[in-house]
Amino acid sequence: xxxPVLNEAPTKSGCSASSCGTTENQMDVLxxxxxxxxxxxxxxxxxxxxYFARMHVAVAPACNIQCHYCNRKYDCANExxxxxxxxxxxxxxxxxxxxxxxxTIPQMTVLGIAGPGDPLANPERTFETFRRLxxxxxxxxxxxxxxxLALPDAxxxxxxxxxxxxxxxxxxxxxxxxxxxxxxxxWNNKRIxxxxxxxxxxDQQQKGLEMxxxxxxxxxxxxxxxxxxxxxxxxxxxxxxxxxxxxxHNVMPLIAEAxxxxxxGVMGQRGPTHDELQDLQDACSGDMNMMRHxxxxxxxxxxxxxxxxxxxxxxxxxxxxxxDYQAAMEKRKVIHQAIQAEMDSKRLEKSQKAEQFKAEPKxxxxxxxxxxxxxxxxxxxxxxxxxxxxxIYEASPDxxxxxxxxxxxxxxGGDSTCGDGESVLQLTIRALAGCxxxxxxxxxxxxxxxxxxxxxxxxxxxxxEPIEEAVxxxxxEMAAAGKLAVLPESVRASA
Amino acid sequence: MAVKIIESCVNxxxxxPVCPSKAIYEAKPHFxxxxxxxxxxxxxxxxFQCASICPIEGAILNALGEAINPPGSLTGIPPERMAAxxxxxxxx
Numbered sequence: 001x002x003x004p005v006l007n008e009a010p011t012k013s014g015c016s017a018s019s020c021g022t023t024e025n026q027m028d029v030l031x032x033x034x035x036x037x038x039x040x041x042x043x044x045x046x047x048x049x050x051y052f053a054r055m056h057v058a059v060a061p062a063c064n065i066q067c068h069y070c071n072r073k074y075d076c077a078n079e080x081x082x083x084x085x086x087x088x089x090x091x092x093x094x095x096x097x098x099x100x101x102x103x104t105i106p107q108m109t110v111l112g113i114a115g116p117g118d119p120l121a122n123p124e125r126t127f128e129t130f131r132r133l134x135x136x137x138x139x140x141x142x143x144x145x146x147x148x149l150a151l152p153d154a155x156x157x158x159x160x161x162x163x164x165x166x167x168x169x170x171x172x173x174x175x176x177x178x179x180x181x182x183x184x185x186x187w188n189n190k191r192i193x194x195x196x197x198x199x200x201x202x203d204q205q206q207k208g209l210e211m212x213x214x215x216x217x218x219x220x221x222x223x224x225x226x227x228x229x230x231x232x233x234x235x236x237x238x239x240x241x242x243x244x245x246x247x248x249h250n251v252m253p254l255i256a257e258a259x260x261x262x263x264x265g266v267m268g269q270r271g272p273t274h275d276e277l278q279d280l281q282d283a284c285s286g287d288m289n290m291m292r293h294x295x296x297x298x299x300x301x302x303x304x305x306x307x308x309x310x311x312x313x314x315x316x317x318x319x320x321x322x323x324d325y326q327a328a329m330e331k332r333k334v335i336h337q338a339i340q341a342e343m344d345s346k347r348l349e350k351s352q353k354a355e356q357f358k359a360e361p362k363x364x365x366x367x368x369x370x371x372x373x374x375x376x377x378x379x380x381x382x383x384x385x386x387x388x389x390x391x392i393y394e395a396s397p398d399x400x401x402x403x404x405x406x407x408x409x410x411x412x413g414g415d416s417t418c419g420d421g422e423s424v425l426q427l428t429i430r431a432l433a434g435c436x437x438x439x440x441x442x443x444x445x446x447x448x449x450x451x452x453x454x455x456x457x458x459x460x461x462x463x464x465e466p467i468e469e470a471v472x473x474x475x476x477e478m479a480a481a482g483k484l485a486v487l488p489e490s491v492r493a494s495a
Numbered sequence: 496m497a498v499k500i501i502e503s504c505v506n507x508x509x510x511x512p513v514c515p516s517k518a519i520y521e522a523k524p525h526f527x528x529x530x531x532x533x534x535x536x537x538x539x540x541x542x543f544q545c546a547s548i549c550p551i552e553g554a555i556l557n558a559l560g561e562a563i564n565p566p567g568s569l570t571g572i573p574p575e576r577m578a579a580x581x582x583x584x585x586x587x
Contacts, residue, residue, distance in 0.1 A: 062509035063550065066569060072550040073505050088506070117507060183571045186548040189513070189540050258580045266572050266580045 034247050037164055037218060040340070041110060041141065042304070043294065044220075044248065046402050047346065050376040051339045054110040055101050055302040057094035058087065059125045063117035064149050065185040065201060067171075068263035069224060069254055072117075088116075091128040093315055099137055100318045101302055103328035105309070106335040108302075112143040114167075120150040127157055134162040139329055145169065145222070149185060149201055151208025159215045166212055167250075168205055169222045172230050173240050175199040180229050183263070206244070213245035220248040225272050225280055226264070227254070238284040250294055251281050274392075274434060278403060304376060346378065350468070357399060357472075365484035367396035368475060369403065371432050371456075372467050373440035380462050380470055384443040390432060393467065395475035400468040406431045429454050437474055439467075496558045497533035498543060500526050503554045510545035510555075519545060 030038070042049040063072065089097060098111050111133060113119045119126040130142055144158070145167035158166065172178045178198025185197040192200065212219050221241045223234050230237075238249045254271040256264040263269075272280070302310045371390040373382035392403040408428040425447055432438060438456050441463035451458045462470035478484050497518070500510075504525035511519045511526065516539075518532035528545075535558070536544055546555045546563035552570065553562040566574040 061507045062512075062548075063507065064509070064548065066550055068571070072507055117509070122508065184569065186509075186513075189544060189547070190542060191547040259584050261577075261580075263570050263572050266577055 030247065034218060038247075040343070041165070043110065043143075047343060047378060049304070050374075050378050051107060051343060052110070053105055053108040053302075053304045054112060055098065055108055056112045056114045057089055057097060057129065058116055059089050059091055059094045059129050060113055060115055060119040060122035061088050061117045062121045063147075064121040064187075065118070065147050065197075066183050067147070068181055068183060068269075069226075069256060069265075071261040071265075073261060087315055089315070091125050091132065093318070094129045095132045095136065096321075096323075097313050097315075097318045098133060098140065099323045099325050099328070100321045101313055102137060102140060102332065103321075103323045103325065104312070105302075106328070106332040107304070107339065108140075109336070110141045110143060111137075112145065114145045118147050118150070119144050120146045120154045123150070123154060123157070127161070130161040130163065137325060137329075138162065139332060141165070143167065146208075147201070148205030148208050149187070150204075152204060152211055155208065155211040155215060155217075158212075159217060163217065165218045165220060167220045167222055168209060168246075169224070170202075170205050170209075170237055170241060171223050171226070172198070172233055173202055173206070173237055174233060175202060177230050177233055178202055181224075181226065206240075209241060209244050209246060219246045220250060221246045222250045222252060223284075224254050225251050225277060227270060227272050227276065229269075231272065231276065231280060234280060235283050249284050251277070251284050252294060253277050274404065274406065281404075346466075353469070354399065363397040363476075363479055363484075365397060365475075365479045367394050368437070368478065368484065369394055369435045370471050370474065371406070371435045371438040372471065373438070374467060378466055378468075379464055380439050380467055381441050381464055384438065384440040384447055384458070384460075387428075387440065390435075390438065391467070392435065393471045395471050400471045400475075408432075425450060429456065432456055436478070439470055439474065496535050497530035498528055498535060498545060498558070498563070499530075499556045499560075500528055500545075501554060501556060503551055505551055505554075507550065509548045509550065513544040513548055515539035515544060 038044040040048045040052060042052040042054050063070075066072075101108050113126050113129060126144065130144075133140060133142060140162075142161060142163045143165040144163060146154075146169070148168045148170065151166075151168065171181050175195040175198040178201060179195045182198055182201060184191050184193045185201050186192075187197070187200055209219055209221075219241075221237070223230070223237055225231055225234060234251060238251075241249060254264060254269065256262060256269050256271055258265045258268075301308050302313055370393050372380055372393060373384060373387035373390055374380055375382050387408055389405050389407050391405050394401050394403050408431050429447075429450055432451075432454075435456055437459055438451060439459045439462055442460045443451070443458040448458045459474055462473065475484075500519070502525060506521075506525055508521070508526075511521065514533075515536060516532045516534050518529045518534075519526055520529065536542065543555070543557075543563055549555050549564060550569060552564045552566050552568060555563050557563050566577070570577075
């Protein structure tokens with residue numbers, strides 16, 4: 001049987017450097033049953049997110065609480081963050097859209113309902129969508145995220161569908177702190193404010209978490225890191241939710257801008273710096289390094305993480321599509337098998353390289369952060385000026401690990417925005433603060449010079465090479481050139 | 496006696512299912528209240544259900560035409576602070 005060609009990019013294999021390594025396989029610490037479920041999920045698996053796509057359908061407009069980082073008036077097509085959508089869908093439209101996307105983007109394996117309100121505050125719309133998709137598109141994994149207030153009442157219904165992941169946003173386990181994040185909840189036919197409201201919400205979240213675990217449903221916990229409010233408290237949240245059985249704790253940075261009209265935005269609450277976020281994620285993730293690639297998607301996002309193809313699937317467009325889902329499922333199956341085979345061989349290769357790396361004499365050098373421009377497939381394959389975001393990796397004597405992604409404005413839009421090119425370029429370089437090298441397929445002359453002046457070494461020598469191998473190769477070059485003498489203090493503390 | 500939903504409504508659906516009289520219905524450009532059905536929740540609840548879940552300050556008026564949730568009462572953002580932030584943004 002001939003497998004379809006998935007991507008134009010050549011599948012280059014082999015390590016260009018003499019060797020390379022990655023720190024622990026992020027999934028190894030999980031029990032087999034959980035690993036089985038999450039290892040090909042684009043939101044949970046760093047390597048899977050280069051191959052598999054996800055989508056959210058915006059069927060759930062109502063919310064039963066208010067969070068200080070959310071503004072229910074918001075709807076903007078140019079924004080990408082939770083709670084923002086362009087078009088509200090009925091369950092019927094959502095099912096059509098999901099099948100249209102699944103047929104058009106066969107890499108799409110995961111359908112989530114995440115808003116724009118709280119999915120469980122819209123039980124009829126949410127569950128009708130899940131019920132129909134479980135029947136009509138059984139090859140799609142279903143996920144839901146919730147603030148937790150209505151969760152205990154929904155667990156029974158959730159367990160009936162094809163849902164094996166639930167995400168609960170838990171920002172605190174202390175009502176004092178909760179009162180600074182949640183101004184009110186709607187509970188038992190009343191609007192309740194202050195600490196009393198926070199206590200009810202926290203109790204419901206914890207009860208819902210316990211009930212889901214008891215039913216064998218996987219639970220991920222999301223927390224928004226809000227400096228000065230819950231940043232010191234999230235390690236405690238992490239401990240509590242993991243002891244109850246949450247398999248993953250994802251700490252996300254607060255997004256707060258005055259123009260969003262949120263309480264935190266208008267009141268000038270800042271988000272965390274890259275270093276603050278990384279330190280907390282390191283403290284909370286324990287052995288798990290699974291959510292660093294989280295892009296905090298819109299509630300109607302479509303496509304690979306970091307991209308949004310929602311415009312191709314507006315209500316008008318999907319009404320005109322004629323989808324033969326049986327045929328699409330056949331095609332999807334073949335494509336998923338091909339992707340699986342490619343991922344398996346890459347994972348094997350990676351673990352072999354890691355073994356090889358362990359056998360080598362260990363370097364005695366400090367860790368270094370590097371930025372990488374990639375469009376997927378785990379390769380360095382994007383021109384510096386075309387990168388919408390950079391992935392940040394840390395290279396150290398222990399190997400290479402993925403740290404985070406950082407957004408960049410494309411300074412080279414090739415259109416009328418070019419007049420502002422220089423300042424946007426400076427913004428991009430600022431977004432790379434703390435990195436000592438940037439690896440991309442090509443770097444232009446002007447940014448090259450500016451990057452060098454900013455202490456970030458541009459590198460276009462590893463185009464089309466696997467990311468971890470290239471990062472390790474550059475790290476070794478830096479070590480050989482004597483740039484990485486061990487410093488007495490933590491490098492990051494002084495950076 | 497009836498409440499009224501005005502144009503600042505964001506069509507979030509939250510009020511519709513909590514109305515004990517089924518007086519609220521989806522309409523364009525925003526949700527509306529059938530004044531013949533609305534009981535102001537009398538006999539069912541001590542407080543307006545729609546206005547107790549509505550997230551938008553000023554979007555629901557009482558029979559006197561007053562905002563049940565006045566500016567600042569839900570978000571906690573002092574109205575003058577909001578006005579200053581919006582003026583600041585418009586000046587750019």
